[in-house]
Amino acid sequence: MPIPIQDPDQAPGGALKRLPLLKAAVLFIATVCLCLGVLLYLQLEQSRRHDLELARVASSNLTRAMAQQAEDAFMKADLVLTSLVDWIQVDGYGTAQRPRLQKTLARRVQALGQLHGIFLFDKQGQWIVTSFEDMPRGPGVADREYFKFHQQNASTIAHVGPAIRSRQNGEWIIPVSKRVNDKNGNFQGVLLAGIKMAYFDQFFKSFSIDDNGSMFLALTDGTLLARRPFVESQIGSSLAKGDIFQKHLPNAPAGDAMINSVVDGTVRLYGYRQLDAYPLVVSAASSRDSILKDWYGTAFQSSVIVALVVMGIGLFGWVFVRQVRLGERVEADLRKAKDALKLIATHDSLTGLANRRLFEQALDIEFGRGARQSSSLSLIMLDIDYFKRYNDAYGHVAGDHCLAEVARAVKSCCHRKADLAVRYGGEEFAVLLPDTNIQGALVIAEQIRHSVMGKNITHSGSPTGYLTVSLGCYAFVPNALDTIEVLIERADAALYQAKHSGRNRVAVLSMEGGVEALMRSDR
DSSP, rough: OOOOOOOTSTTBBBBOOOHHHHHHHHHHHHHHHHHHHHHHHHHHHHHHHHHHHHHHHHHHHHHHHHHHHHHHHHHHHHHHHHHHHHHHHHHHOOOOHHHHHHHHHHHHHHHHTTEEEEEEEEEOOEEEEEEESSHHHHHHTHHHHHHHHHHHHHOSSEEEEEOOEEETTOOOOOOOOOOOEESSOOOEEEEEEEEEEHHHHHHHHTTTTTOEEEEEEEESSSSSSEESSOOOOGGTTOOSSSSSIIIITOOOEEEEEEOTTTTOEEEEEEEEEOOSSSSSEEEEEHHHHOOOOOOHHHHHHHHHHHHHHHHHHHHHHHHHHHHHEEEEEEHHHHHHHHHHHHHHHHHHTOOOBBBBHHHHHHHHHHHHHHHHHHOOOOEEEEEETHHHHHHHHHOOOHHHHHHHHHHHHHTTTOSSSTTTEEETTTTTEEEEEEOOOOHHHHHHHHHHHHHHTTTTTTTTSSTSOOOEEEEEEEEOOOOOOOHHHHHHHHHHHHHHHHTTTTTTSEEEEETTEEEEEEEEEEE
16 A cells, blocks of 8 residues: 655645646736727727717708708799799780789899799790890700600699709709699790709808718709709719618618718718608718717727737736746746655665655554554565675775665565565665565565575675575564564564574564464575
8 A cells, every 4th residue: 555645735635726827827917908908999989889979960960950941942932933833824924924024033033042043934945034134045945854844744843853054144053943834734834943053052061061071962863953062063963873862762761871972982971861842852971080080089099008008917917927937937946856855855865765764654654554454564674695795895886886786676576556665774675565464575575585686796705606685574463562663673583583594595583373483485
């Protein structure tokens, strides 16, 4: 049975797992840095969403105001046209009525600042009367979109057409027109009110948006009527392929969306709204960069601060890890030194066998165990024959080498972990054999004797010419009346008998009928 040796690093009753401090430190530092990064991300993401939400609210309010203004402008023009059409359809527009009609049109234009002018065309598209005093000259307006619309449609509702340049003075206008019928409902001409493009341009400029923002007024088919910033080449272009008209308006008449503009490629947050009374759509947009400008600055500053903190933690962690590693190396060195001290304290430095201190501890443990379990305990004592002569003949260095060789021979015959080979003192050795009776001890002793002889160590002072050993064996079942000293004394007595009987032999001391008998073996 192995000798139980208590590890001071273990608690009684079970092993304690040592905390892997280095791994724990690295994991802790990595976790702290990761948490800082996650918290920064969450804070910045929340701030970004807050800024975008504020921009959405502002965009919604702006488009609502734009829609209301546009609807008011077109409704006033529509009401003027409706009253005039009713009058013209009753009184006609003959030569006698034209002076009065011209003055009426002029007063209406003066009353509504958004109007460029009011024009009446006959069924061939020729000018009949306008709000201007001078009658325009030219081929007429039979080629205009609004004229063709009323010529082909009997509807009497106001029609809003694509933006055009007035043939009166070249100014950009948005045409609002109504069909004029005779008493029988036949097409007799078109009454047109031109809303100034400049009116919407001034209206758009009254709102504060960023340099990359935009505002526009368009027909529901995507035809652009007015835009801020004003780019003349874009007026009349189609926005029908844009996301607002393709994806969003079909699902909701009002809303907002982050869109890459089809006009200039700028990513903007668009608020859009379709008018209820007219086929018009208004939209206001702020560029994403301007919305998040402050957020970008905050994000940069926060990121720099967190990066510096992480670097500081990383530097501290690096120093700490180095200290932990240094501590582990020191601890490992101390553990090695401790093991070495244990080995020095319990083993002979020359032979590597257990010393008397460990022998006494093991003997005390095995004696008590043998008494409890009624198991036999054997002890072999052996001595090198004529060792003083060997030292005198070959010197102490050779003597030490001889002792080491004998120790290896002894140890090679201890086949169990519980067997303990001991350098008892000088040239004397001992072998403690738990759970072994006298016959077993005799077998082991003979093995040791032959193992030493098998090394063929020359010894001129020995009668055989070679190094030999003498061995004494004793075995008994310990009881309360026995002592450790008795076991050692009787094994030593057997050794003494072997030496006095001619050496190079094994002597066994046993109890028979209460009398000690000596058996020798010199085979």
